[in-house]
Amino acid sequence: MNKNLLNFIATLVLALLLSLFLPWWSIMTAALATALFIPLKKAAVFFVPFLAILLFWAVYSLMLSSGNDYTLAKRIAVLLSLGGNPYALMLVTGIIGGLAAGIAAILGKQLSLVLSKN
Amino acid sequence: MKYTKLLLSFLLTIGIFFVLNTKLGDIPPLGKFLNPQSGIWQNETDEAISGEISIPGLEENVTVHYDEQLIPHVFAQNESDLYKAQGYLTAKHRLWQLEFQTFAAAGRLSEIIGEGALNYDRTERRRGMGYGADQAIAYMEQHDTQTLGFIQDYADGVNAYIDQLSPENYPVEYKLLDYTPEKWTPKKTALLLMYMTKMLAGGDEDLEYTNALRLFGKENFDLLFPDFFDVNDPIIPKETDWSFIDVPQTPHPNADVVLDSISETIEKPNPDNGSNNWAVSGEKSATGHPILANDPHLGLNLPAIWFVMQLSAPNHNAMGATIPGALGVISGFNQHIAWGETNATRDVIDWYKIEFNKDRTQYKYDGQWKDLTIRVEDIKIKGKESFKDSVLYTHHGPVVYDQNFMSDEELVGYAMKWIGHEGGNNQKTFLELNKAKNYDDYVSALKYWNAPAQNFVFASTEGDIALWIQGKFPNKWEGQGKFLMDGSNPDNDWQGYIPQEFNAKVKNPERGFVSSANQHPVDDNYPFFVYNDGYETYRNRVINDFFKSKAKFSVQDFKDLHNNNYNLKAAELVPYMLEHMDTSSLTAEEKAIYNEIKAWEFNNDIDEVGPSIWRQWYGKLYNMVWDEFEVEDTALEKPFAYQTIYLLKNHGEHEFMDIVETDDKETAKNLFLLAFKKAAERLLEIKNEEGDYTWANYKGTYAGHLLRGLPAFSRFDIPIGGDRNIVNATSENHGPSWRMIVEMTTPPTAIGIYPGGQSGNPGSKYYDNFIDDWAEGKYHSLNFLQSNEAIEAIIGTQTLTPAHNE
Numbered sequence: 001m002n003k004n005l006l007n008f009i010a011t012l013v014l015a016l017l018l019s020l021f022l023p024w025w026s027i028m029t030a031a032l033a034t035a036l037f038i039p040l041k042k043a044a045v046f047f048v049p050f051l052a053i054l055l056f057w058a059v060y061s062l063m064l065s066s067g068n069d070y071t072l073a074k075r076i077a078v079l080l081s082l083g084g085n086p087y088a089l090m091l092v093t094g095i096i097g098g099l100a101a102g103i104a105a106i107l108g109k110q111l112s113l114v115l116s117k118n
Numbered sequence: 119m120k121y122t123k124l125l126l127s128f129l130l131t132i133g134i135f136f137v138l139n140t141k142l143g144d145i146p147p148l149g150k151f152l153n154p155q156s157g158i159w160q161n162e163t164d165e166a167i168s169g170e171i172s173i174p175g176l177e178e179n180v181t182v183h184y185d186e187q188l189i190p191h192v193f194a195q196n197e198s199d200l201y202k203a204q205g206y207l208t209a210k211h212r213l214w215q216l217e218f219q220t221f222a223a224a225g226r227l228s229e230i231i232g233e234g235a236l237n238y239d240r241t242e243r244r245r246g247m248g249y250g251a252d253q254a255i256a257y258m259e260q261h262d263t264q265t266l267g268f269i270q271d272y273a274d275g276v277n278a279y280i281d282q283l284s285p286e287n288y289p290v291e292y293k294l295l296d297y298t299p300e301k302w303t304p305k306k307t308a309l310l311l312m313y314m315t316k317m318l319a320g321g322d323e324d325l326e327y328t329n330a331l332r333l334f335g336k337e338n339f340d341l342l343f344p345d346f347f348d349v350n351d352p353i354i355p356k357e358t359d360w361s362f363i364d365v366p367q368t369p370h371p372n373a374d375v376v377l378d379s380i381s382e383t384i385e386k387p388n389p390d391n392g393s394n395n396w397a398v399s400g401e402k403s404a405t406g407h408p409i410l411a412n413d414p415h416l417g418l419n420l421p422a423i424w425f426v427m428q429l430s431a432p433n434h435n436a437m438g439a440t441i442p443g444a445l446g447v448i449s450g451f452n453q454h455i456a457w458g459e460t461n462a463t464r465d466v467i468d469w470y471k472i473e474f475n476k477d478r479t480q481y482k483y484d485g486q487w488k489d490l491t492i493r494v495e496d497i498k499i500k501g502k503e504s505f506k507d508s509v510l511y512t513h514h515g516p517v518v519y520d521q522n523f524m525s526d527e528e529l530v531g532y533a534m535k536w537i538g539h540e541g542g543n544n545q546k547t548f549l550e551l552n553k554a555k556n557y558d559d560y561v562s563a564l565k566y567w568n569a570p571a572q573n574f575v576f577a578s579t580e581g582d583i584a585l586w587i588q589g590k591f592p593n594k595w596e597g598q599g600k601f602l603m604d605g606s607n608p609d610n611d612w613q614g615y616i617p618q619e620f621n622a623k624v625k626n627p628e629r630g631f632v633s634s635a636n637q638h639p640v641d642d643n644y645p646f647f648v649y650n651d652g653y654e655t656y657r658n659r660v661i662n663d664f665f666k667s668k669a670k671f672s673v674q675d676f677k678d679l680h681n682n683n684y685n686l687k688a689a690e691l692v693p694y695m696l697e698h699m700d701t702s703s704l705t706a707e708e709k710a711i712y713n714e715i716k717a718w719e720f721n722n723d724i725d726e727v728g729p730s731i732w733r734q735w736y737g738k739l740y741n742m743v744w745d746e747f748e749v750e751d752t753a754l755e756k757p758f759a760y761q762t763i764y765l766l767k768n769h770g771e772h773e774f775m776d777i778v779e780t781d782d783k784e785t786a787k788n789l790f791l792l793a794f795k796k797a798a799e800r801l802l803e804i805k806n807e808e809g810d811y812t813w814a815n816y817k818g819t820y821a822g823h824l825l826r827g828l829p830a831f832s833r834f835d836i837p838i839g840g841d842r843n844i845v846n847a848t849s850e851n852h853g854p855s856w857r858m859i860v861e862m863t864t865p866p867t868a869i870g871i872y873p874g875g876q877s878g879n880p881g882s883k884y885y886d887n888f889i890d891d892w893a894e895g896k897y898h899s900l901n902f903l904q905s906n907e908a909i910e911a912i913i914g915t916q917t918l919t920p921a922h923n924e
Contacts, residue, residue, distance in 0.1 A: 072161055
């Protein structure tokens with residue numbers, strides 16, 4: 001299997017599992033761990049976990065919000081100056097999670113490089 | 119190189135974690151806040167209204183039926199369980215508000231908001247809010263452990279909810295401000311009651327009046343601030359015979375007034391805090407049953423101040439509006455009686471000038487030095503070191519103003535004497551009212567009530583109507599406490615209290631109705647000293663005229679009166695101004711506005727322009743008349759609207775009419791024109807900016823979120839008429855916060871509504887779902903269940919069961 005896809009799926013699954021008992025930074029832990037064990041190259045190091053977590057958080061928030069007519073999402077989207085658009089808020093949610101995961105993955109990658117050379 | 123990269127990426131990771139995990143300024147910790155597993159997305163839900171919940175400390179099962187308005191109908195098998203359930207359910211639907219209000223009461227907002235709230239917190243501490251709550255608890259510990267026990271039950275219920283709550287389910291405001299709920303205690307209930315006392319009996323003008331007396335002289339002062347206006351339609355009818363009162367007013371000691379200059383004073387509650395209530399007797403009712411109504415006028419906030427519940431135990435069954443933090447129903451009914459409150463303003467705050475000794479450990483009293491006590495207020499500040507404020511206490515009360523606060527005088531301070539510091543057992547009044555079966559029970563329930571003094575309206579299925587003005591009132595000498603007093607002279611102390619049975623009251627009056635709208639409680643025949651303490655002069659006359667206008671009244675008449683937009687204040691001045699104003703210099707545009715207000719019939723309906731013109735015109739006029747009150751570094755309060763209008767019409771040539779900064783000598787008639795032209799200028803600007811100045815648009819009524827009116831959690835542009843001084847007292851952000859009408863059938867039939875919703879969660883459809891109906895003047899019927907059985911109106915039933923420790 002393509003390594004990128006493998007990392008993507010592993011990040012997603014691990015993030016899901018860790019989120020059951022760790023706080024919000026479980027996604028950083030997941031991305032760091034997968035970067036250690038399934039190292040990727042160049043931009044993919046950041047973007048694969050970025051997209052995995054973006055997808056995870058955006059879809060999860062969509063699921064929670066759609067059943068409630070986006071009542072709170074609309075308000076929070078006013079609070080955060082997103083023009084009251086709930087979908088923009090989901091995207092921002094995804095990007096924030098993705099960013100944190102992507103950066104943690106870079107650390108994982110660097111860590112894997114140091115460990116493998118020793 | 120690779121270690122550099124490792125270090126860099128490590129720092130970057132720590133950096134992003136820190137940024138997303140920390141509240142930065144007003145921005146919440148975005149990672150915590152937005153993540154779907156524990157952030158705000160978890161709040162995208164309504165509260166559960168079915169199933170079983172086990173609660174520690176409960177003795178028996180408690181059934182909670184929810185109707186489609188999310189009103190819980192609580193059936194407990196004993197009182198202790200009932201108040202546990204009330205605490206639990208209030209926390210479940212309103213936890214953040216419940217806690218926030220007591221933080222605000224205690225002067226602890228800096229703890230959650232940060233340094234910006236420090237001044238507010240210091241003010242509340244110096245006002246003695248925590249001290250007053252301590253006195254109330256001490257009183258109950260000594261005199262009424264039963265009530266204190268119920269307050270503990272309520273606390274246990276709140277804490278049962280908090281203990282079950284996992285962080286992902288914290289109300290959204292906790293996530294926004296990044297803090298966690300703390301344990302509820304009985305003291306918090308006492309603080310909430312202090313908060314109400316401050317809101318309704320925390321205002322006074324003594325220091326402002328002192329400045330006015332010094333600046334303008336006694337003759338002017340008495341003209342501007344008379345003890346009684348020339349019209350007075352008091353709460354207790356004028357013809358009342360007071361000869362049964364055998365305790366005299368305290369004789370005047372001839373004490374001197376202290377004419378100090380005070381530059382600024384602490385923030386006061388909104389002077390519009392007031393209410394309407396009334397009841398008609400069976401003979402005056404279209405159906406033969408007495409009918410009672412109440413609508414308290416308070417700030418329009420979300421979550422709303424009220425939470426409607428039915429609270430039932432084997433010996434009683436009550437329903438109506440509760441306040442998160444207080445036990446029982448506050449404005450409501452049970453199977454036998456209905457009751458409601460309006461504020462009975464009275465001067466229960468006085469100020470004393472205090473002279474300290476050199477090291478500020480003692481103060482002068484009765485020719486000797488008396489010890490001060492010190493209460494150290496430790497104000498915690500989010501992200502900063504605590505602020506410690508030492509507040510000095512005299513036998514009068516706390517020294518609010520001294521060299522550490524709003525004053526720079528080293529050896530002089532100003533101490534506050536406030537009924538709110540006296541301790542008392544207010545909670546008991548509500549618990550007893552909830553159980554009362556008749557007039558006698560109502561009267562004995564009221565005896566416990568000290569402050570804020572309220573006009574308690576009453577009606578019973580037995581056919582009685584009544585109204586007591588209940589509070590603990592000092593028996594003052596003529597003029598006592600209108601101005602700053604010398605704190606070293608014992609004659610200036612409160613010499614005693616008016617015996618409770620001599621409080622003004624009326625039962626089954628001949629006129630067939632009782633009413634109150636924050637007006638003068640009595641006329642000047644009442645044998646104790648009462649003077650104008652900001653009494654309302656318009657709503658009461660509209661209400662009383664309405665009830666004198668015909669023989670019988672129905673529930674529909676009550677609804678119409680709640681929603682009555684007649685502007686008596688404008689009606690008493692506008693025709694006079696139109697008649698006496700020289701219109702020859704008006705431009706075409708001004709003339710058009712002139713014609714608009716001329717055509718107005720004084721109803722503040724949403725599509726009228728008259729109310730907006732009136733607001734602008736009167737507002738400009740008022741400020742022109744009282745330009746003498748714009749004195750730098752001097753706390754002053756301008757005269758009341760009623761007296762202003764009286765002077766404009768009867769003393770139009772008085773020196774106060776002159777605008778000081780012009781060379782001309784203006785009279786009232788000149789001011790009418792000058793103010794009109796300024797008002798027209800502003801109205802045309804509004805028209806340019808917003809298209810029109812119809813009343814709904816001009817007023818823009820809104821319900822602001824409790825946290826600094828956060829727009830995201832508020833409702834704007836609510837289309838409702840009315841204004842202050844109108845029976846429908848809805849101004850921009852203030853108005854009828856609960857409207858209730860109860861017909862005394864057996865059992866009573868009631869309707870009610872408030873501008874908000876039962877849920878405190880901005881993510882719930884029940885957060886603000888009453889607002890549209892409220893604005894339209896609609897009501898919801900209150901389903902008063904007679905037994906623990908789910909009727910058709912019930913959409914969910916939850917059982918609270920005792921948690922057994924295995």
